[in-house]
Amino acid sequence: MIQHKNPAHLRASFLSLDSRQIYEPSKTAFFAVNGLHHDGHQYVESLYAKGVREFIVEESAWHGPIAEKAANWEQTNIYVVENSIATLQEIAQQHRAQFQYPVIGITGSNGKTICKEWLATLCNHAFTVVKSPKSFNSQIGVPLSLWAMQEKHNLGIFEAGISQKGEMDKIEAMLKPDYGIFTHFGEAHGSNFSSDEEKLREKLQLFKRAKKLVYRVTNLQEDPIKQIMQEINPSCELIGWNTISPDKGLFTFWQTKGKTAQIKVIKAAQSETFIDSSIDFNDEASLENSTHCLIMASILGLNRDILSLKARTLKPVSMRLEMKEGLRGNTLIDDSYNNDLDGLRLALPLLKKNKQKKSVLILSDFLETGIPEKELYTTIAALVRHQKIDRMIGIGDQIIRNKANFDQIDVFHSPEDLISSGLLNTINTSQILLKGARKFNFEKLVHNLENKTHRTQLEVNLDALQHNLAYFKKDIGPETKLMVMVKAFAYGTGAIEIATLLQNSGVDYLTVAYTDEGVYLRKHGIFVPIMVMNPQIEEFDKLTENGLEPEIYSLELLKAIDEYGMQQGKNIKIHIKLDTGMKRLGFEASEIAELSENLAQMPHLWVASILSHLAAADNPQHADFTEEQIKRFNSAASKIESSLGYQTIKHIANSAAIQNYPSARLDMVRLGISLYGITGNPNVKNKIENVLTLKTSISQIKNIAPEETIGYGRSGKLAGSGRIATLAIGYADGYSRALGMGKGSFEIKGHLCPTVGSICMDMCMVDISQFPDISVEDTAIAFGGKIQLYELAKQAETIPYELMTNISERVKRVYVTQ
DSSP states (O other): OEESSOOSOOOOSEEESOTTSOSOGGGEEEEOOBOSSOBGGGGHHHHHHHTOOEEEEETTTOOSHHHHHHTTOSSOEEEEESOHHHHHHHHHHHHHTTOOSOEEEEESSSOHHHHHHHHHHHHTTTSOEEEOOTTOOSTTHHHHHHTTOOTTOSEEEEEOOOSSTTHHHHHHHHHOOSEEEEOOOOSTTGGGSSSHHHHHHHHHGGGTTOSEEEEEOSOTTOOHHHHHHHHHOTTSEEEEEESSOTTSSEEEEEEEETTEEEEEEEETTOOSEEEEEEESOOSHHHHHHHHHHHHHHHHTTOOHHHHHHHHTTOOOOOOSOEEEEBGGGOEEEEOTTOOSHHHHHHHGGGGGSOTTSEEEEEEEOOOSOOSOHHHHHHHHHHHHHHHTOSEEEEESHHHHHTGGGSSSOEEESSHHHHHHHTGGGGOOSEEEEEEOOGGGOTHHHHHHHBOOOSOOEEEEEHHHHHHHHHHHHHHHOTTSEEEEEOHHHHHHTOHHHHHHHHHHTTOSEEEESSHHHHHHHHHTTOOSOEEESSOOGGGHHHHHHTTEEEEEOSHHHHHHHHHHHHHHTOOEEEEEEEOSSOOSSSBOGGGHHHHHHHHHTOTTEEEEEEEEOOSSTTOGGGHHHHHHHHHHHHHHHHHHHHHHTSOOEEEOBOHHHHHHOGGGOTTEEEEOGGGGTOOSOHHHHTTSOOOEEEEEEEEEEEEEOTTOOBSGGGOBOOSSSEEEEEESOOGGGTOOGGGTTTTSEEEETTEEEEEESOOOSSOEEEEOTTOTTOOTTOEEEEESSSSOHHHHHHHTTSOHHHHHHTSOTTSEEEEEOO
16 A cells, blocks of 8 residues: 555554665565665665565655556555655654653763663663664664664663754654753764854753753853753753862762772762762773763662662773784774864873873874864864873874974874884884774774784685675575574674674574573674574573574473563563474474474464474485475474464575575575585585685794604604794684694695694694795685685584684684775
8 A cells, every 4th residue: 555644653663774674574664765875765676575564765766667566565555755764753753752661861972872881781670771772873863763662661761963953853852851961062073063052052952851961060160051951941950960079069079999990979068978889990981971870870769789789880882992902012092983072182191091101192184073173283282282192193184284283293194104104113112092084094004003913813705705695695585584593603703793794684583502692692783583592491581681582492491481471471482493303402293282282372472483404404315314304394384383373484494405405495594604605515616605714824934854853742744854834823723633744734825735743722834845935924824715614624524614613712803895
């Protein structure tokens, strides 16, 4: 049905503006936006094929063949509106209005995400919290966040960010916060405002209906937040805290000791503290953010003792600033891409933490601050002068034009110019702060300055992985769902990085082995449905709190999850595992009748899928057994669905079966190791690309006399005199001991060099006698070049899975793309 109006309501559980991030099509409403660089309308037809049945499209773009085709789509609601984003915001506003529990809005120039996460941590034992995912604080991010509000929650915590005038009114109309935190006021996004007052006034519009607002008073003689709020919302209780005077408002006392700090908050004219907590941070930004959160948590009713305990659980929120070990005794403070004046103020004191080291600041041009150039660099120069920085290096045309403001500075047009000058090689025993706008690519400087102590790395080619994923998606067709295995650290490649790529590419499900793996993904922004293969009864709380879906393989486990669901009043999605011949986990054929009878009486459980596992899909010798497994599975699944009264997703095909047994594809397939370009199927091998390359370097080269032996047990020998190279990789890195004594080889400069002697814990030796062009620092490839993982596994008398998952966490993962 096509309707030329805004939807009064939506059936969808999920909203999406990104065609790549739709994981339950039948439950998702897609908002097509005709933007400057993209047009979401071009994906509508493919999303319909995937199962999306609610669309919000824009009148200006809804014409031509797609509009004609859509007129014939069945059981589909298409709303043709003037502006999809405005409609999204209106729907979010209506959704928010259904809930009466407290909502906290957080805004400011810096610290919004940290305050949101820390406040949620302080409150999560006393409240069921719904909060913004990651940094969803924009005109689009806020409505998507609000859609997550449900009756089960009793506290909402959402951040709000703006970049221009008029935006906060729209966010406030959706969010309507009862309470507020104003984190910090600075120069971020200042270019679109005529003055600081205009920008501050715009941000404070978020609280025009709020009951209480927490903020820091930095000047007792002048409080612009108080002045503006008295105009915007005179009934709002302003809770301003300060670190200046115990006679004004809330006085906050910070005492740092080592890497920790104590925070005490005292009300004016009272001697007893009502907040007394310690945190494992000692920088001013963390102290300010945690004070905001502690005061707000106290307002919400958390007592002093609880807050004191919870404060010690606050952990760093993943931000861009990183401390790294550098070359020549240097320490790097990598704050690349956090390029604003406030960020510089907060970061500069870090340079003086180690008084034994000199301080060096490498700074790029500041972009889009809204501050006149001359005034901006005069201010920066004063900050640098105040902190007594020993050496400053500037990059960019603006800094070059304003270098006279600085007492002493070396300037360059680009990072490449700085690198080629050789100046970086003269810096030693220093603390180096790097702050650069994104366009300056400061990662090149970090690469040149960072200490690469362990030079073994697993290179993950994301372009090749995308190619393989696209190949399998095309091969199975749009009607078949795709589940991808990311268990065991995504087979050793990096769970978060791979899961994020898969999520953005529109896979239907992810699978992990254990609950903690799923929780880890959820904490890092992965929202795709996740199946857990080995759930434990004592982890049911973790499962349900993180929206994880357990695989149920026994009657005992089934009854336990049902009992838990009834006690907690929770509806839980489960996946039923059948044993059709693998003899590992799963319900036997003799248990199907009892299983079906139980499921029919368990209304709290919803069977999302029924699955089994093929024992030998990669071996044609067992084709008859595999076909029998498929037959058993289809029969059992049919009986279960008949008892349930509804259809489930059915899946039995693993990577090998996708190609070898098309009849096993059913509703969904499970893609595992083939995603990484590893397969024994010759028909597929030439169509997918290698994703993984394990590299190391040569530490030393030695000449060997005929009578000399090499390695432990004197087991290594050359045929005569020759040369060996010692490589910086061993069995502690995941290079199997079974590959010693010449069974394994490394590719160096295109030559295949066999191992000599036993594989050591951290090193191994290879024979380079025939290759005089090989020298120290050359790269040695364990697999991924001429040597492929599949063949290497055969040499080690194991399987590729084992080699992949054995790659140590100390081996650096490097993700490459063109």
